[in-house]
Amino acid sequence: MQSDYFSTASSTTESYTRTSKPSAGQLWETAHQLGFPAALWRLPNKRDKHLIVSFDEVLPRVSADLDELPAGFLISPFDNLASTAPTNMSSGATTGTSISTQSLFLRADLQASFSERAGKSDVSITANAPADTFRQALREQMTNKTPEKTPQTVTPLSDLEAQATYVRNVGLAVEAMQRGEFRKVVLSRTKQVQFADAPNAVALFDKLCTAYPTAFISAVSIPERGQIWVSATPERLVSVDAAGLFRTASLAGTQSAFEADGTPKRPAEAMWSQKEIEEQALVSRYIIECFKKIRLREYLEEGPKTVIAGNLMHLSTYFTVDTQAVRYPQLGTVMLRLLHPTSAVCGMPRDAAFNFISQYETHDREFYSGFLGPVNVSVDNEGAESDLFVHIRCMKLEGNKATLYAGAGLTEDSVPEREWVETEMKCQTLLQVLMNDK
Numbered sequence: 448m449q450s451d452y453f454s455t456a457s458s459t460t461e462s463y464t465r466t467s468k469p470s471a472g473q474l475w476e477t478a479h480q481l482g483f484p485a486a487l488w489r490l491p492n493k494r495d496k497h498l499i500v501s502f503d504e505v506l507p508r509v510s511a512d513l514d515e516l517p518a519g520f521l522i523s524p525f526d527n528l529a530s531t532a533p534t535n536m537s538s539g540a541t542t543g544t545s546i547s548t549q550s551l552f553l554r555a556d557l558q559a560s561f562s563e564r565a566g567k568s569d570v571s572i573t574a575n576a577p578a579d580t581f582r583q584a585l586r587e588q589m590t591n592k593t594p595e596k597t598p599q600t601v602t603p604l605s606d607l608e609a610q611a612t613y614v615r616n617v618g619l620a621v622e623a624m625q626r627g628e629f630r631k632v633v634l635s636r637t638k639q640v641q642f643a644d645a646p647n648a649v650a651l652f653d654k655l656c657t658a659y660p661t662a663f664i665s666a667v668s669i670p671e672r673g674q675i676w677v678s679a680t681p682e683r684l685v686s687v688d689a690a691g692l693f694r695t696a697s698l699a700g701t702q703s704a705f706e707a708d709g710t711p712k713r714p715a716e717a718m719w720s721q722k723e724i725e726e727q728a729l730v731s732r733y734i735i736e737c738f739k740k741i742r743l744r745e746y747l748e749e750g751p752k753t754v755i756a757g758n759l760m761h762l763s764t765y766f767t768v769d770t771q772a773v774r775y776p777q778l779g780t781v782m783l784r785l786l787h788p789t790s791a792v793c794g795m796p797r798d799a800a801f802n803f804i805s806q807y808e809t810h811d812r813e814f815y816s817g818f819l820g821p822v823n824v825s826v827d828n829e830g831a832e833s834d835l836f837v838h839i840r841c842m843k844l845e846g847n848k849a850t851l852y853a854g855a856g857l858t859e860d861s862v863p864e865r866e867w868v869e870t871e872m873k874c875q876t877l878l879q880v881l882m883n884d885k
């Protein structure tokens with residue numbers, strides 16, 4: 448007999464031994480079977496994995512307000528701009544921020560943590576009707592035998608036409624920048640991959656966790672769209688921890704983390720071109736301008752430093768603010784609205800770059816280059832924290848098909864063919880793990 452996993456009283460947390468606990472895969476499959484959205488994630492440099500299941504078959508569209516939302520997981524599209532509305536800040540400053548209600552929110556109706564160290568998982572569930580349905584379906588899932596794993600065939604489809612279009616559009620962007628229409632734009636492209644069978648998102652998530660310990664790894668299932676988004680992003684957008692420490696970072700400039708002979712490069716010895724230094728400085732400047740808009744001067748800036756992101760290296764500058772010391776508890780929400788989309792995924796000035804992207808990109812970015820992550824989630828009784836990341840190095844799974852997304856930051860010094868190669872390298876972050884079917 449399986450133990451009773453959930454209490455149907457108010458929200459409870461229970462611990463299980465290794466033999467009786469439901470695995471992330473079993474919880475994920477149960478949610479999938481019942482048509483419930485689910486999000487699985489692992490924070491950078493952490494080992495614990497977390498899962499949320501929402502009992503809303505159609506997810507609510509919400510404003511990304513960290514001060515109002517309950518515990519859950521937020522996923523926002525790139526195109527999240529709304530009409531500008533004046534908002535009064537606690538500091539007394541008045542500024543224009545975008546109030547958009549296009550983020551999808553997975554409320555934590557069920558929350559589970561999987562800790563390798565402690566050898567236990569905690570599962571808690573709120574007491575509303577689908578809880579019983581879920582418990583029943585999970586019991587069945589746990590008694591089912593896992594099917595034998597057969598090697599997966601993964602076929603990237605030809606990109607020749609996409610390459611020609613991309614190179615032409617980069618050329619047009621460079622001309623527009625030389626005419627002074629904007630200073631930076633991030634143009635993206637997609638890459639299609641065909642699988643023999645629908646890939647197992649949880650197995651893929653686990654492989655990404657192992658391959659990229661410093662990335663934010665996630666898998667988000669959105670049944671109403673028939674999509675699962677999987678990513679290994681190196682870019683933090685906004686975090687606010689239980690002690691009120693706010694963090695953001697600027698990330699840009701790209702080169703391979705390996706020498707031509709395959710030996711790893713030492714980050715401290717990485718050489719960066721003027722184009723890349725400027726490209727990253729524009730992202731930092733964008734963040735500082737957001738601080739200026741709300742008249743916040745007490746931020747700590749560290750960098751730029753070379754950081755490793757899987758198969759790539761980037762330049763990154765870190766910004767931190769003690770929201771308690773500056774008496775600005777809503778800083779996370781305010782900065783989120785000001786920052787997105789940063790010039791790491793859109794450009795500078797933002798609106799001109801956004802218009803260029805809308806005019807020339809031939810695909811809908813959907814959730815690529817939006818943001819995602821846990822909101823007001825408490826882990827290990829350490830207090831609630833929010834961790835939102837820029838949704839890059841990601842792909843959309845739809846049955847047997849995956850669409851990978853990658854963009855490159857362009858300035859007037861960009862060479863179109865090199866930018867295409869850069870997007871290919873970015874696609875490799877996920878592709879290498881997909882192709883390595885161990």
Ligand SMILES: C=C(O[C@H]1C=CC=C(C(=O)O)[C@@H]1O)C(=O)O
Pocket residue numbers: 633635682698699700701761790791792839840852853854855856857873
């Ligand atoms: C837009 C992407 O990366 C951004 C983050 C780091 C470096 C970037 C670059 O060098 O262009 C991009 O701004 C992407 O991976 O799709």
